Each structure stands twice: as structure tokens, then as C-alpha cells.
Amino acid sequence: MNLHPMIAALRKHKAGVVLIALQIAVTLAIVCNAIFIIYARIENVRRPTGLVESDVFLVTQQWVGAPSGDDPASIQKLDAMLREDLNALRALPDVESVAPTNSVPLLPSSWNGSAALKPGTDLRSGNARTTFYFGDEQWLKTLGLHLVAGRDFTAADVTNMGFRANTQPDIVIVTKALADKLFPEANAVGKVIYLNGDSKPTTIIGEVERLQVPSVGSWASSFVWNSTIQPIRLNGNFSRYVVRAKPGRLEAAMRAVPSALYTVSPMRVLDDDSVKSFKDIRAEAYRADIGMAALMGAVCLILLAVTAAGIVGLTSFWVGQRHRQIGVRRALGARKIDILRYFQLENLMIAGIGAVVGVALAVGLNRLLMSKFEMQSMPVYYVLVGLAVVMTLGQIAVFVPARRASNVPPVVATRSV
Amino acid sequence: MLGYYLDLALRSLKRSPGLTTLMILIVGFGVAASMTSYSVFRAVSGDPIPWKSSRLFVPQIDMWGPKGRRDGTNNNEPPDAMDYTDAVAMMREHRAKYQSAMYRVSPSIVPPDASKHPINVGGHAVYSEFFPMLDVPFKFGNAWGADSDAQRAAVIVISDKLNQKLFGGANSIGKTVNIDGKDYRVTGVLDNWSPKPVFYDVVNTGGFTTGQEDVFLPFTRAIDVGMPNDGNTNCAEIPKGSGFVGLQQSSCIWISYMAELDDKAAASAYKDYLDGYFRDQKAAGRFDWPVNNRLRDLPAWLDSEHVVPSDTKISLMVALGLLVACLVNTAGLLLAKFLRRSSEIGVRRALGAPRMAIYMQFLIEAGMVGLTGGVLGLMLTWVGVRCVSWVLPKEIASLAHVDLALLMLTLAVAVLATMLAGLYPTFRASRVQPALQLKTN
Numbered sequence: 007m008n009l010h011p012m013i014a015a016l017r018k019h020k021a022g023v024v025l026i027a028l029q030i031a032v033t034l035a036i037v038c039n040a041i042f043i044i045y046a047r048i049e050n051v052r053r054p055t056g057l058v059e060s061d062v063f064l065v066t067q068q069w070v071g072a073p074s075g076d077d078p079a080s081i082q083k084l085d086a087m088l089r090e091d092l093n094a095l096r097a098l099p100d101v102e103s104v105a106p107t108n109s110v111p112l113l114p115s116s117w118n119g120s121a122a123l124k125p126g127t128d129l130r131s132g133n134a135r136t137t138f139y140f141g142d143e144q145w146l147k148t149l150g151l152h153l154v155a156g157r158d159f160t161a162a163d164v165t166n167m168g169f170r171a172n173t174q175p176d177i178v179i180v181t182k183a184l185a186d187k188l189f190p191e192a193n194a195v196g197k198v199i200y201l202n203g204d205s206k207p208t209t210i211i212g213e214v215e216r217l218q219v220p221s222v223g224s225w226a227s228s229f230v231w232n233s234t235i236q237p238i239r240l241n242g243n244f245s246r247y248v249v250r251a252k253p254g255r256l257e258a259a260m261r262a263v264p265s266a267l268y269t270v271s272p273m274r275v276l277d278d279d280s281v282k283s284f285k286d287i288r289a290e291a292y293r294a295d296i297g298m299a300a301l302m303g304a305v306c307l308i309l310l311a312v313t314a315a316g317i318v319g320l321t322s323f324w325v326g327q328r329h330r331q332i333g334v335r336r337a338l339g340a341r342k343i344d345i346l347r348y349f350q351l352e353n354l355m356i357a358g359i360g361a362v363v364g365v366a367l368a369v370g371l372n373r374l375l376m377s378k379f380e381m382q383s384m385p386v387y388y389v390l391v392g393l394a395v396v397m398t399l400g401q402i403a404v405f406v407p408a409r410r411a412s413n414v415p416p417v418v419a420t421r422s423v
Numbered sequence: 424m425l426g427y428y429l430d431l432a433l434r435s436l437k438r439s440p441g442l443t444t445l446m447i448l449i450v451g452f453g454v455a456a457s458m459t460s461y462s463v464f465r466a467v468s469g470d471p472i473p474w475k476s477s478r479l480f481v482p483q484i485d486m487w488g489p490k491g492r493r494d495g496t497n498n499n500e501p502p503d504a505m506d507y508t509d510a511v512a513m514m515r516e517h518r519a520k521y522q523s524a525m526y527r528v529s530p531s532i533v534p535p536d537a538s539k540h541p542i543n544v545g546g547h548a549v550y551s552e553f554f555p556m557l558d559v560p561f562k563f564g565n566a567w568g569a570d571s572d573a574q575r576a577a578v579i580v581i582s583d584k585l586n587q588k589l590f591g592g593a594n595s596i597g598k599t600v601n602i603d604g605k606d607y608r609v610t611g612v613l614d615n616w617s618p619k620p621v622f623y624d625v626v627n628t629g630g631f632t633t634g635q636e637d638v639f640l641p642f643t644r645a646i647d648v649g650m651p652n653d654g655n656t657n658c659a660e661i662p663k664g665s666g667f668v669g670l671q672q673s674s675c676i677w678i679s680y681m682a683e684l685d686d687k688a689a690a691s692a693y694k695d696y697l698d699g700y701f702r703d704q705k706a707a708g709r710f711d712w713p714v715n716n717r718l719r720d721l722p723a724w725l726d727s728e729h730v731v732p733s734d735t736k737i738s739l740m741v742a743l744g745l746l747v748a749c750l751v752n753t754a755g756l757l758l759a760k761f762l763r764r765s766s767e768i769g770v771r772r773a774l775g776a777p778r779m780a781i782y783m784q785f786l787i788e789a790g791m792v793g794l795t796g797g798v799l800g801l802m803l804t805w806v807g808v809r810c811v812s813w814v815l816p817k818e819i820a821s822l823a824h825v826d827l828a829l830l831m832l833t834l835a836v837a838v839l840a841t842m843l844a845g846l847y848p849t850f851r852a853s854r855v856q857p858a859l860q861l862k863t864n
Contacts, residue, residue, distance in 0.1 A: 021758055021847065021851065022755060022758060022759065025751055025752075025754055025755035025758065026755060028751050029748060029751045029752050029755065032744060032747055032748040032751060033748055035744070036741060036744045036745065036748065039741070040741060043737070068529075068531050068543055069531075070531045070533055070541045070603065070604060071533075071603060071604035074603070074648070074649045074650075074651075074667075075649065075666070076665055076666030076667065076668070076669075128490055128659075128660070168665060168666055169651075170651075170662075170665055170666045170667060170669060170670060171665040171666070172661045172662055172663075172665055172669065173665075202661050203660060203661060204661060242651070243603075243651065268540070272540065273533075273541065274531075274540075274541065275531045275540070275541045275542060275543040276540065277542065277543055293815075293816050293817070294732075294734060294815070294816045296814070297811075297813075297814030297815045297816070298734050298737075298738070298814075300814045301738055301811075301814055302741065304456075305456060305741055305742065305745050308452050308453075308456060308745060309745050309748055311452075312449050312452065312453070312745075312748060312749055312752055313748065313752065315445050315448070315449065315752070316449070316751075316752035316755055316756065319442060319445055319755070319756045319759060320755045320756065320758075320759055322759075323759030323760075323762075323763060324759075326763070327763070371744075375737060375740075378733075378736070379733040379736065379737060380733070381737075
């Protein structure tokens with residue numbers, strides 16, 4: 007088909023063409039950035055923590071009137087209270103296993119530091135940043151972690167220390183990610199590292215396949231898989247227990263916890279949030295991400311609908327305006343399909359112009375978001391997907407008025423308006 | 424004339440109900456999306472204490488030096504909280520009109536009724552000047568006095584909510600509250616005060632939190648009884664001592680600090696004091712790096728701490744983009760609609776109507792579309808603000824609300840934006856050549 011008459015016709019409607027092209031450009035820019043945001047958030051939410059998450063829940067409680075000092079006697083008293091709680095929880099019929107912990111993945115409470123190959127390195131530098139988990143010999147089993155090298159802690163490995171003591175452990179289990187970062191060449195099991203810039207050596211005795219750090223914030227994104235597990239029961243005025251219920255008995259086990267703990271000692275705080283399933287912890291951690299994805303999705307839908315409606319509206323107007331010309335063309339032998347193609351091709355051209363501008367706008371918007379917020383650079387294929395989406399949308403939207411145009415009977419040419 | 428134009432606009436809109444409905448829907452959705460995002464943005468970016476924010480300052484001392492910045496996250500910014508040594512020294516030197524060091528605590532309370540289980544509360548350990556500095560309103564009683572700070576007295580200010588829970592809302596001044604097994608005498612009950620963001624301690628609360636602030640007790644007392652901090656503790660090196668006492672002797676940061684400085688001169692004098700303090704410490708051998716302190720007023724401080732979540736800003740930007748797209752669209756549709764009536768314009772012009780009259784007529788028509796779209800937008804905004812509560816984090820969603828100002832703004836934005844979109848189509852309509860139009864007919 008000769009494009010020349012089409013271009014000549016479009017020249018008569020410069021403003022309309024510019025408006026549709028602009029509309030498509032803005033739509034393209036926003037849609038591909040929104041899709042990129044949605045995809046990034048969904049990726050974030052979908053990454054596995056390394057845990058077998060079903061049947062796991064967390065108990066957080068605070069003692070009232072517990073020893074507040076950190077002299078050895080107070081610490082041992084706190085540890086005795088902690089072990090009493092552990093025994094009570096382990097005795098519950100619906101409970102598979104229990105371990106003391108300081109945090110779990112996706113919980114907004116974390117303890118972070120560094121691991122280094124040399125002693126006495128600065129706390130803030132080191133060879134890798136890492137998060138610390140504190141547990142006992144049942145910790146790995148309770149969370150369902152997968153040990154890929156070395157061994158698990160035994161009961162004899164586990165010690166206790168005050169919540170704010172600053173001693174480093176003799177042995178640790180690390181994630182494979184951290185082990186590979188520290189010892190890219192060799193097997194990390196049996197190697198010595200130095201934690202938090204201390205001069206005391208710590209030996210790696212095992213590697214777990216995967217274990218996410220607690221925080222899902224962007225500040226932790228540089229070390230999200232670097233976890234170190236210490237065989238230590240932490241003693242403070244509060245304690246956390248991670249519990250695995252027997253399969254399918256999660257709710258029953260969760261219900262039994264408060265009374266079991268109150269029976270051990272009533273002088274403690276257990277509130278609505280104290281017993282929380284991992285499912286709820288996950289939902290809370292990612293609520294903002296899922297919300298943002300939903301919001302962006304809604305904006306995309308509204309935008310695409312509005313753009314489609316705009317194209318339908320404006321093309322309908324043009325069809326109405328060119329009613330007579332279409333009749334003349336039909337009378338001169340153009341087939342219906344020719345008229346349909348004409349409007350489709352016209353839309354393709356306008357959308358093409360808009361898309362070129364839109365690609366530039368999309369990249370610009372992405373750069374702006376990158377500079378102002380911690381956003382990644384958008385891969386090219388998002389722009390291509392966006393391009394395909396808006397071009398297809400244009401073709402679908404133009405089909406209705408184009409069909410109407412193709413149905414204009416040739417006899418119109420002979421009528422005076 | 425206005426009535427006539429309104430009538431004309433109404434007739435014209437009625438003539439093509441499909442196109443009119445389309446335009447109204449587009450304006451409505453565009454305005455509603457941007458207003459919903461704006462309502463969230465407004466809720467989180469508002470000034471929590473507008474009458475005073477420019478007089479409240481947060482001092483920062485670079486007690487870590489370059490080694491504290493090795494992780495490369497915060498370029499050349501000094502630490503955003505204080506260690507115990509500096510906070511207490513600055514309280515002692517007392518150079519501002521009002522000032523308070525503070526840290527977040529989360530103690531437990533044993534209810535007087537022995538049959539009830541203990542409860543956990545959130546709050547802050549502060550100095551007595553905290554209350555007049557932040558204009559904290561009291562329902563009963565008052566803040567404790569400076570003498571209670573000095574004597575490390577067991578006194579407490581509780582929230583209205585906690586007063587309701589413990590004392591059934593009665594005047595509880597002089598009564599005691601059992602905190603972690605020790606009795607504290609109530610000196611004041613707050614009058615429904617829970618500013619969002621929690622601007623006096625954004626470092627430990629993150630600004631927006633679902634946590635309640637139920638108790639305020641003397642900083643000195645909390646340190647005395649070893650009430651541990653609940654919040655962030657950041658260290659540039661591992662503390663030498665252990666426990667809460669070890670933390671107090673370390674350079675770890677966990678204390679927030681705020682000072683009231685009533686004019687520019689006071690602020691610059693205070694900055695000089697901070698720098699002088701740093702130099703004294705440097706002379707004493709504590710630091711070996713150049714002075715790098717900050718003294719930001721509250722708005723600048725909230726900005727530097729990124730208290731407004733970036734998601735909120737991104738949403739607002741994207742929603743404004745959506746509004747622009749909607750307006751471009753409306754402009755296109757109005758153009759189509761107006762130019763379809765070229766002959767009508769031709770007749771009016773030929774009969775002597777000046778261009779201004781054409782302008783008036785079509786802008787009024789655009790305005791009517793905007794007004795109707797705005798009314799639709801109002802309803803959709805209302806629905807939208809309701810809906811954000813299930814997509815946004817709880818602590819933010821609860822702040823977004825619909826009020827008269829938002830509703831008026833929605834209408835105004837809808838009308839003005841649509842008239843703006845109608846400007847070019849109107850301009851084109853006013854340029855219609857009457858002779859040409861009359862001839863072709």
C-alpha cells in the first residue's frame with residue numbers, strides 16, 4: 007500500500023496525531039516502569055528463605071522482674087528460666103521440635119556484623135557482612151534447614167551468654183553463600199574466621215544451603231544470603247522460641263503455647279503478637295512489596311484502558327469526518343479489507359511515532375527513579391515488552407472504528423451531505 | 424451569557440453520550456488515582472509539629488570518624504544517633520533553651536489487678552525538658568521537674584490509652600504504676616498525643632510504626648535501673664565491656680537527641696558549641712579526624728533520614744503520570760468533539776460572536792466535563808483511600824484519610840486540569856473560519 011496518501015491525510019490532523027502519539031508515549035513509559043517494579047517486587051517476595059516454612063511458628067515473650075544485671079549469677083538465672091520454657095514447649099503433644107533463637111528470616115529484628123579472614127579487622131569492614139542467628143542443637147532441624155557440608159551442632163557445642171555480651175563463639179555454621187564469599191577456592195568447613203573484628207578465632211563446622219537474613223529492607227540487600235549461626239542461647243529479659251509443630255498441627259500447637267508458658271511462670275508478657283505463625287511473619291514482611299505491586303498493577307490497567315478508550319474515541323471521530331472519502335474510495339473499487347487495513351496501518355504509524363518517544367521517556371523515567379530511589383536499571387526487554395503491549399493495544403482499540411469505517415457503503419459517495 | 428453557555432454545553436454533551444461518558448470516566452479515574460496517592464503522600468510527608476519544626480534541631484557529632492563510613496552507604500554523613508558519653512555530656516552542658524537525650528524502652532507493666540497478666544508497653548526514657556520542648560499536651564497533671572531528673576526519681580508520664588487501661592480513665596496523678604517490678608509515681612497523663620512520624624526519635628522507630636508510645640520516664644532513672652534500650656544499636660567497634668553498662672561505655676550509638684533553638688543566632692551559636700565540643704574531645708585524644716558535625720532542623724532531619732517511604736513517592740509520581748496521560752487523552756477527545764461542531768462555530772462567528780465568546784463557550788463545556796469527572800473522582804478517591812488500607816503497610820495505611828481539604832482539592836484539580844486540557848481544542852475551535860464552514864454547507 008502506498009503510504010503517501012496516509013501521511014498526507016495525517017498532516018491534516020496534526021494535533022490529533024500528536025495527542026495520540028503523546029498518549030502512547032506516556033503510557034509506554036509508565037507501563038514498562040510499572041511492570042518492572044511489579045516484577046522486582048514479586049521476585050523479592052518469591053525468593054525462598056531456605057526454611058521449610060509450613061508448621062513453623064515463633065514465640066516471643068518478655069519476663070517481668072527478671073534479673074536485669076549481667077553478672078554471671080543473673081545470666082545463669084535467666085538461662086535456667088529459658089531452659090524451663092524450652093522444656094515446657096518441647097513437652098507439648100503437638101510440637102515436633104523447639105529451639106531458642108534471636109530472630110528468624112523476615113522478622114524485623116536482626117543482629118548484624120562482619121566476618122573476616124584476619125583477626126582484629128575493623129568491625130565495619132571485614133571480608134563480608136553477615137547476620138547472626140543464635141540457636142541450639144535443634145535450631146537447624148526446627149527451621150528445616152538443609153546442611154550441605156560439615157556437621158550440625160551437638161548439645162555439647164551449645165553454650166549460653168548474656169544478651170549484650172561481646173564474646174565470639176568457638177564454632178559456627180555458615181550459609182553456602184557466605185562460605186563461598188570468604189573461601190571462593192576451597193571448602194570452608196574446618197576453616198578459621200574472625201567475627202566482628204575480634205581477635206578470637208572461630209571455626210566453621212558446617213554449611214547450610216540457604217538461609218536468608220531477617221531484614222527485607224534494601225540496606226540488607228548486599229548480604230541477604232550471608233548468615234552465620236552461633237551455638238549459643240542468648241539470655242536477656244526477653245526470649246524467642248522457634249517451634250515446629252507436628253505436620254498439620256500448627257494451630258493446635260500455637261493455641262497450647264500461652265497456657266504452657268504461664269504455667270511455668272505467670273510473671274511474663276505474652277500478647278496478641280507473641281505467638282505468630284511463619285506465614286503471618288512472611289505476610290507482614292512483604293506487605294509493602296505486595297501492596298506496591300498491586301498498586302502498580304492497578305495503575306497499569308487504568309492507563310491501558312484509558313489509552314485504548316482514547317484511541318477508539320479519536321479514531322471514531324476521524325472515521326466520522328472521512329465518511330464521504332471512504333465512500334468515494336469504496337466506490338472507486340477499494341475493498342472493505344483495504345479500508346480496514348488503512349486505519350490499522352495509520353494507527354500503527356502513529357503508535358510507532360509515540361513508541362519511539364515512549365522508549366526515550368521510559369528510559370528517562372527509569373533513570374530518574376534510579377537517581378532518586380534505590381531502583382535497579384531496567385533491562386531492555388521490559389521496554390520491548392511494553393512496546394509490544396502498547397502497539398497491540400493500539401491495534402485492538404482501532405479495530406472497532408476501523409470495522410465501522412470498512413462498512414461504509416460505496417453509495418455514500420453519491421449522496422450530498 | 425453564562426447560563427446560555429451552560430445550556431449549550433449540556434446540550435452538546437447530551438448529543439454524544441458515549442464520548443461524554445468516556446471523558447468523564449477518564450477524568451474521574453485519573454484524578455482519583457492521583458488523589459489517592461496524594462492522600463498517602465500527604466499523610467506521611469506532613470510536618471508533625473508545624474508551629475515549631477523550624478526551631479527544633481537534631482545535633483550529630485562525628486564520633487566515629489572515617490572508619491564508621493567504610494560500608495560506603497552514607498557517604499560523608501556523621502552517625503545519626505549518639506553514644507551515651509556525648510549525649511550525657513551535652514545534657515550536662517545544657518546549651519540550648521530546651522533539650523533532651525532519649526532512648527526507646529519497652530518495659531513490662533504489672534497491672535494492679537493481680538488476676539490480669541502483665542502487659543508490654545512502648546515508650547521513651549527522656550529528660551523533663553522533652554515535654555515543654557515538644558509542646559506535649561497533658562490531660563491530667565504535668566511533666567516531672569528538673570529536680571526529678573537530677574534525683575533519678577521513680578516518676579512517670581503515661582498515655583491517655585494506658586491510663587484508660589490501668590485506671591479506667593480516672594485522674595491517676597499520684598498513683599503508682601508497677602514497671603518491671605518497681606513502682607513509679609504518675610505525674611502526668613498525656614492528652615491523646617501520638618505524632619506521626621514519631622519525629623523525636625525516627626532512628627529507633629523508623630518514623631512510622633504501629634507501636635504505641637505509652638510511657639515516658641526519666642532518662643537518668645532508666646539508666647539507673649538498667650532498663651535496656653529497645654531499638655537500633657549501631658557500633659563501629661565491639662564494646663569492651665559487656666551488658667547495658669558496657670554499651671554505655673562504648674562508642675555504640677543508640678540515643679536520639681533533640682534541642683530547641685529559638686532563632687538563627689541561637690542555632691549558629693549551638694553549632695559553634697558542637698564544633699567546640701568536638702575540638703575539646705579531639706584535644707583530649709578521643710578523635711583524630713577533622714570536625715564533621717551537623718545541626719539540622721526538624722524538616723531537614725526528617726528528609727535526611729528518608730522518613731517518607733520511597734514507595735510513597737514513586738506511587739505519587741506514577742499516579743501523576745497517569746493523570747497526565749488522562750489529560751492528554753481528554754484533550755484529544757475534546758478536540759474531536761469541538762471540531763465536529765465546526766459548522767456550528769462558523770454560524771455563531773458569522774452572526775457576530777467574537778472569538779472570546781467561543782472561548783467562553785467551549786471552556787465552560789470542558790469545565791462541565793471536569794466538574795462531573797471530579798464528582799466521579801471524589802467517589803473513586805473515597806473508595807481508593809479505603810482500598811489502600813489493604814495494600815499498604817498498616818502503619819502508613821492508617822494515616823491516609825479523606826477530609827474536606829482533599830475533597831475540595833480533588834474537585835479543583837479535576838476542573839482545572841480538564842479546562843487546561845480543553846485550552847488547545849478551544850483555541851482550535853476559535854480559529855474556525857466562518858466563511859469556509861458556511862460555504863461547505
